[in-house]
Amino acid sequence: MGKLLLGRYLQGNSFVHRLDPRAKMILCFYFVLIVFLCNNWQTYLLLSATTLLCAVLSKIKLSYFIKGVMPLIWLILFTVLLQVFFTRGGTVYWQFGPLTLTQFGLLNGVFVFCRFVLIIFMSTLLTLTTPPLAIADATESLMAPLKKIKVPVHEISLMLSIALRFVPTLMDETTKIMNAQRSRGVDFSEGSLVKRIKAVIPLLIPLFVSALTRAEDLATAMEARGYRGGEGRTKYRRQIWQLKDTVSLVFFGLVTVGLIFLRN
């Protein structure tokens, strides 16, 4: 389970680390949108260069980003193959029944691959350089306008923080209970599919029980310390918008201009 890179934070003090989490979130989502503006190799090159620049600025080894792509590699390859074999147009290189290998197909395949990789790189960059709690705080701050239409923004963000906070705790708990049930003769890794699904029950029930107990304890602890919801609540970790955040936004704006100029 340690392989899961999503949501893992690497401590650091680079330019990207020091950006306001809100700026990073805006830019990350914005980047995902403008990736879809790309339609030729010049535009992909521009965005790849941008991504690479961000990665270099974060001072995180490239191998971490590649590890971020790995869990999704089958999904990516599947999509790429669909694109390659089912897009028509241009010179036909090879044909078999409904499958055709065409110039446009190949090109589309490469583009789809780049699109996936760019999006994953950028979101990996966000989670690698931003502590999960800062992301939760930023979400709350960014969604603040939604309060006007009665969206429970503070509660949503609280749920997010609690969920993120308890991921490692629940992982430990799972290992513990697995060990305990293994000692009672449960085999999690062998046997037929039905047997394995059955083996999960002695794991899930104690896990739910402990999660519920934990939730109750946490709620009591919060109320005991006077928690009354988000109204008038101040933050211990304040997020301050700085010049470099504005600079980053402007930079991405310029990239967009370049992108519109380069696309056909």
Next chain:
Amino acid sequence: MSHTYQVGTPLEEVAVKEVSFEIKNQSFTAIVGHTGSGKSTLLQHLNGLLKPTSGYLTINGHKITPETKNKELGDLRQEVGFVFQFPEAQLFEETVLKDIAFAPKNFGKSEAEALEIAREKAKLVKLPEAVLERSPFELSGGQMRRVAIAGILAMSPKILVLDEPTAGLDPVGRFEMMELFKQLHQKEGLTIILVTHQMNDVANYADHVLVMEEGQLIADTTSKELFSDPSWLKAHHLSLPQTTDFAYQLQQRGISFETLPLTEHELARFLAPKLNQRGKIDG
């Protein structure tokens, strides 16, 4: 018969460093050491949850080496009952009886046989008959723990490994729990391996003590010997049992002991005649 554990396990974080020891059959062994000293890692080797990264251990004739396959560990898991810290977290069945019967069923007993064993073990851990058909989640903390321990005993292990079994219990519950283990040790002939922070329990129950520090075994001795050297214990930030501590303080005030007593009983036997003498002189 004796079995030899020779654990040499430089894990990646080197939790246990080239440890080598032997635990006699039907002994009552206590393992003490501070948090992070490698006790838990060591324990998990005892029923094959972890395998040594180098070296080997032999338990009841089962040899575990780094190459041992998980499949071969089934028998071992049955022979070594492992009671985890806060074992009540492992309960999941609808009724107490079914939960206790879970392990024997996993090890190939029929439903009826397993329930029979469960009833017997419930009696052994002194669970009242009335709770057997209730949900384990309705019971008190102490009772849940008994259910969990019965669930381990239901495998009829020869060795019982206990990881801080009294943590979180009140003094009465703690005493009853330790008496239960004593009974299992004496009447059922189980080999008991107990990890604890309670020096009183070490003094009262264990005959063999292993002390771990930073992944290494720094003492392999009897409880009598361990507690006869208060300065060594102090150097390793371990405390004395209450009784021994009391006697030690008396000794420093001029009352000499041949050996420091470990239990209240021993201390009382030593002090009573002295107090009587004093009484005569005063009277």
